[in-house]
Amino acid sequence: MKLKWILLSLFITISTVLIGCEPVLVLDPKGPQAETTANVIWLSIATMAFIVIVVFVLLVIILVKYRASKQREDYEPPHIEGNHILEGIIVGIPVLIIIFLSIVSVKSTYEVESVPEGYEDQEPLVIYASSSNWKWHFSYPEQDIETVNYVFIPTDRRVEFRLYSFGPITSFWIPQLAGQKYAMADMVTTIHLAAEAPGEYMGRNANFSGEGFAENIFNVTALSHDEFNTWVDEIHATAEPLTEETFDRLLEPGHLGQMTFTGTHLEFSPAPEGEHGGHNHGPSESSDMEHDHSDHDDHGGNDDHGEHDHDSHE
Amino acid sequence: MEFFDRFAVPHPSPLIYASMVAIGLTVIAIFLGITYFKKWGYLWREWLTTVDHKRIGIMYIISALLMLFRGGADAVMMRLQTSVPDNAFLDAQHYNEVFTTHGVVMIFFMAMAFVIGLMNFVVPLQIGARDVAFPRLNAISFWLYFAGAMLFNISFVVGGSPDAGWTNYYPLASTDFSTSVGINYYNWALQISGIGTLMTGINFIVTILKMRAPGMKLMKMPMFTWSSLITNIIIVFAFPVLTIALLMGTFDRQFGTNFFTSVNGGMDMMWANLFWVWGHPEVYILILPAFGIYSEIISTFSSRNLYGYKSMVGSMAIISLLSFLVWVHHFFTMGHGALTNSIFSITTMAIAVPTGIKIFNWLLTMWKGKIRFTVPMLYSVAFIPLFTIGGVTGVMLAMASADYQYHNTMFLVAHFHNVIIPGVVFAMLAGLTYWWPKMFGFMLNEKIGKWAFWNLAIGFCLAFFPMYITGLDGQARRMYTYSEATGFGPLNMLSFAGAAIMAIGFALIVYNVYYSFRHAPRNVGDDPWDARTLEWATHNPVPHYNFAVTPQVNSSQALWDSKKHGYQLFKHDLTEIHMPNNSGAPIILAGLFFIFGFSFVFFIWPGVIVSGIAILACLAYRSFEKDDGYHIPVKEIKETEEKFGGAKK
Numbered sequence: 001m002k003l004k005w006i007l008l009s010l011f012i013t014i015s016t017v018l019i020g021c022e023p024v025l026v027l028d029p030k031g032p033q034a035e036t037t038a039n040v041i042w043l044s045i046a047t048m049a050f051i052v053i054v055v056f057v058l059l060v061i062i063l064v065k066y067r068a069s070k071q072r073e074d075y076e077p078p079h080i081e082g083n084h085i086l087e088g089i090i091v092g093i094p095v096l097i098i099i100f101l102s103i104v105s106v107k108s109t110y111e112v113e114s115v116p117e118g119y120e121d122q123e124p125l126v127i128y129a130s131s132s133n134w135k136w137h138f139s140y141p142e143q144d145i146e147t148v149n150y151v152f153i154p155t156d157r158r159v160e161f162r163l164y165s166f167g168p169i170t171s172f173w174i175p176q177l178a179g180q181k182y183a184m185a186d187m188v189t190t191i192h193l194a195a196e197a198p199g200e201y202m203g204r205n206a207n208f209s210g211e212g213f214a215e216n217i218f219n220v221t222a223l224s225h226d227e228f229n230t231w232v233d234e235i236h237a238t239a240e241p242l243t244e245e246t247f248d249r250l251l252e253p254g255h256l257g258q259m260t261f262t263g264t265h266l267e268f269s270p271a272p273e274g275e276h277g278g279h280n281h282g283p284s285e286s287s288d289m290e291h292d293h294s295d296h297d298d299h300g301g302n303d304d305h306g307e308h309d310h311d312s313h314e
Numbered sequence: 315m316e317f318f319d320r321f322a323v324p325h326p327s328p329l330i331y332a333s334m335v336a337i338g339l340t341v342i343a344i345f346l347g348i349t350y351f352k353k354w355g356y357l358w359r360e361w362l363t364t365v366d367h368k369r370i371g372i373m374y375i376i377s378a379l380l381m382l383f384r385g386g387a388d389a390v391m392m393r394l395q396t397s398v399p400d401n402a403f404l405d406a407q408h409y410n411e412v413f414t415t416h417g418v419v420m421i422f423f424m425a426m427a428f429v430i431g432l433m434n435f436v437v438p439l440q441i442g443a444r445d446v447a448f449p450r451l452n453a454i455s456f457w458l459y460f461a462g463a464m465l466f467n468i469s470f471v472v473g474g475s476p477d478a479g480w481t482n483y484y485p486l487a488s489t490d491f492s493t494s495v496g497i498n499y500y501n502w503a504l505q506i507s508g509i510g511t512l513m514t515g516i517n518f519i520v521t522i523l524k525m526r527a528p529g530m531k532l533m534k535m536p537m538f539t540w541s542s543l544i545t546n547i548i549i550v551f552a553f554p555v556l557t558i559a560l561l562m563g564t565f566d567r568q569f570g571t572n573f574f575t576s577v578n579g580g581m582d583m584m585w586a587n588l589f590w591v592w593g594h595p596e597v598y599i600l601i602l603p604a605f606g607i608y609s610e611i612i613s614t615f616s617s618r619n620l621y622g623y624k625s626m627v628g629s630m631a632i633i634s635l636l637s638f639l640v641w642v643h644h645f646f647t648m649g650h651g652a653l654t655n656s657i658f659s660i661t662t663m664a665i666a667v668p669t670g671i672k673i674f675n676w677l678l679t680m681w682k683g684k685i686r687f688t689v690p691m692l693y694s695v696a697f698i699p700l701f702t703i704g705g706v707t708g709v710m711l712a713m714a715s716a717d718y719q720y721h722n723t724m725f726l727v728a729h730f731h732n733v734i735i736p737g738v739v740f741a742m743l744a745g746l747t748y749w750w751p752k753m754f755g756f757m758l759n760e761k762i763g764k765w766a767f768w769n770l771a772i773g774f775c776l777a778f779f780p781m782y783i784t785g786l787d788g789q790a791r792r793m794y795t796y797s798e799a800t801g802f803g804p805l806n807m808l809s810f811a812g813a814a815i816m817a818i819g820f821a822l823i824v825y826n827v828y829y830s831f832r833h834a835p836r837n838v839g840d841d842p843w844d845a846r847t848l849e850w851a852t853h854n855p856v857p858h859y860n861f862a863v864t865p866q867v868n869s870s871q872a873l874w875d876s877k878k879h880g881y882q883l884f885k886h887d888l889t890e891i892h893m894p895n896n897s898g899a900p901i902i903l904a905g906l907f908f909i910f911g912f913s914f915v916f917f918i919w920p921g922v923i924v925s926g927i928a929i930l931a932c933l934a935y936r937s938f939e940k941d942d943g944y945h946i947p948v949k950e951i952k953e954t955e956e957k958f959g960g961a962k963k
Binding site: 038044051052077078082086087098102112114168169173189206209210213 | 576710
């Protein structure tokens with residue numbers, strides 16, 4: 001028994017020290033979406049701690065009070081079938097807790113799936129983030145530039161990441177800015193977020209995607225609007241244009257450092273959305289097949305799953 | 315030579331060569347040992363061809379324990395690899411294979427087998443039956459499971475292990491991204507053992523519904539039998555989904571279809587859906603029998619009747635229904651939009667209510683009781699707080715918005731181990747210790763058992779609680795390594811220490827079996843725990859016909875009533891007992907399935923065709939075989955009962 005408590009308190013000390021040094025990423029939000037999830041997490045931790053404490057206390061009391069060594073030799077425990085009031089309580093209280101948490105869950109889910117509050121009126125900065133084994137490609141159609149394994153975003157600006165993959169399912173995750181979403185080969189999914197503090201953030205693929213998965217990370221830099229524009233101008237002045245051949249080489253499995261190009265791959269290899277969606281059966285039969293490097297085609301499934309996520313919140 | 319090239323392991327390493335040697339030596343040692351002691355005949359007559367539910371149960375449990383050590387070795391390797399940053403003990407490909415096989419082995423070949431093994435042993439005894447409804451089918455189920463497990467395990471040294479995670483998501487699992495035969499093994503091993511599981515499901519539903527002792531109404535069944543009934547109903551509904559999904563995967567990989575591809579109209583997301591439509595109910599297939607075991611143990615060692623029997627049954631029924639309505643919570647992040655996620659978030663959280671009822675019922679069972687801290691009870695008492703933590707973190711994960719941050723991280727890994735280890739594994743160890751005297755006629759040593767328990771409980775906390783923190787700090791699951799800058803190092807080292815302590819715990823359990831086999835007294839009597847349910851009304855170890863006289867049952871704790879209230883369990887005189895004959899057909903059939911699966915994995919079509927025809931021939935032979943079993947004469951029953959000190963009357 002004693003050993004257990006020593007180890008337990010050791011563990012608690014270690015963990016509090018570790019949490020004390022530096023807040024864990026998810027609970028150190030730098031934008032409204034991650035702040036919503038962090039609040040939900042804190043709230044649920046508090047509620048759940050209450051339940052755990054109740055169960056612990058009841059258990060300890062019962063174990064101490066009713067252990068055999070403490071009772072008379074001839075004590076015969078009673079036969080108890082049940083009690084309606086007691087059972088009402090053990091059903092009722094959990095139901096109330098679940099209703100409360102359901103409301104929080106639904107409300108916050110709608111919040112993080114839509115444009116961050118206060119940013120609805122802004123035009124979004126659209127960035128296509130596509131994964132290939134084991135890299136991230138960031139295409140800025142408006143700025144007409146493309147980066148590999150790093151992304152710059154302006155602070156206090158509505159940013160819309162449109163996600164898809166050139167291979168296995170990956171999950172786009174910047175813990176301090178927003179929760180994850182999958183990037184898949186046959187449709188485009190969308191994350192809305194905003195960064196409210198300048199700085200560098202860790203971003204990664206969180207969904208196992210094969211051998212190079214562990215290093216499938218990218219850097220996110222949030223900087224002021226002016227600095228962002230300067231950065232874009234610099235790229236236009238210095239970077240090479242992204243050609244189809246170069247891009248095909250980039251797609252080959254492996255790891256690359258950070259790279260920068262002018263132009264985007266979307267021009268010759270469009271994202272699987274709209275008429276390019278994997279499950280779109282639009283009118284075009286084979287007109288754009290020759291230039292299609294994203295492994296999808298147009299006469300695929302009979303449904304519109306490619307349509308039903310992106311843009312649905314605007 | 316070209317023919318044999320395909321069997322080479324694609325990513326060889328000293329570790330794999332060492333295992334090859336180890337496997338080879340073990341097999342040779344076992345063969346030589348059996349031959350030397352001239353045990354082949356005994357083994358064939360008494361075990362390999364048996365249809366006795368007790369022996370099949372024991373064989374399931376032995377296999378499950380072997381798989382526990384295989385999966386456990388994988389687990390320790392994973393914790394060792396991640397214990398320090400930038401470790402080079404395993405490379406990425408090996409780590410991927412190790413966590414894939416860890417998951418598959420632990421879920422399919424350890425936990426499932428353990429659960430079904432205990433069900434096999436206990437359920438017919440608890441309902442006062444002679445055997446299951448279809449004894450030979452039961453043997454086929456076991457041998458198919460065994461064939462599947464062996465097929466999966468040789469992948470490590472022949473052709474390469476699967477490497478796409480136990481969830482095996484497409485397109486990662488397609489031939490585009492996983493070129494070795496590993497995932498063919500996954501498909502065929504799970505397919506073959508899955509067929510066995512499905513037949514177990516049917517068998518046990520019929521057994522429980524049709525073969526209960528006179529007087530045992532449904533609401534008078536012991537709680538473990540209730541949990542088994544509901545579990546098997548879930549099996550029958552859930553496993554066909556897996557069967558079809560695996561078949562579709564096989565077609566994609568081996569015949570070039572496009573069910574789960576992202577081109578030509580295939581849909582990778584469909585695999586995730588089908589997998590979890592089976593996969594979530596699977597979680598309850600594992601945990602409900604565990605709940606049943608805890609109910610028996612807590613009631614026995616509190617010397618109290620189970621509190622809230624009806625609400626226990628009702629909550630299990632509700633859980634089984636809800637288990638089919640929550641699968642989307644495994645991929646909230648797939649982008650179905652807020653409405654879908656909200657619905658599945660609520661259905662998921664709803665499961666907390668019936669589960670909470672059960673937790674409180676167990677607490678109330680101990681209330682006013684007389685609690686004896688035996689080894690099975692220690693596991694059960696530790697289960698309550700640890701499972702509560704696992705359960706509430708489940709509710710946290712069920713909140714879709716927050717799940718976007720937990721998904722695919724170590725937080726999730728911590729959660730599901732937090733429910734599976736204190737929930738399922740502790741229950742299996744508790745149940746094994748509890749029913750051990752029923753199986754073998756002696757008890758496991760309590761002192762060593764307690765040492766093992768404390769190692770497991772403390773090791774568990776150390777191994778998995780740190781993961782909650784690293785998960786929130788951004789450590790994704792399935793990363794084979796991380797850089798020092800992430801700061802994950804110290805907590806991962808703590809996890810490794812926990813895993814090592816757990817390993818000591820399991821080693822102590824093995825030592826306990828050896829020690830007790832050598833030293834434990836054999837005269838434990840029929841009711842060493844002062845238990846309450848019917849299985850303790852017959853002898854230890856159980857004679858092969860179970861009960862000399864079919865008992866008459868009046869309540870869910872018939873033995874207790876007979877001990878305390880003078881209720882008469884055995885009212886009739888001895889009569890002839892009708893028993894099923896042993897058969898070699900199940901093991902032969904399973905051997906053919908193994909060849910079929912192995913040939914299919916490697917595209918060896920002649921092997922597929924020949925073994926396929928042979929399987930059909932076996933089935934046809936069985937259809938025309940006339941086998942009415944045999945009868946044990948009264949004289950023989952009397953003699954057997956004498957050995958146990960007189961017939962139970």
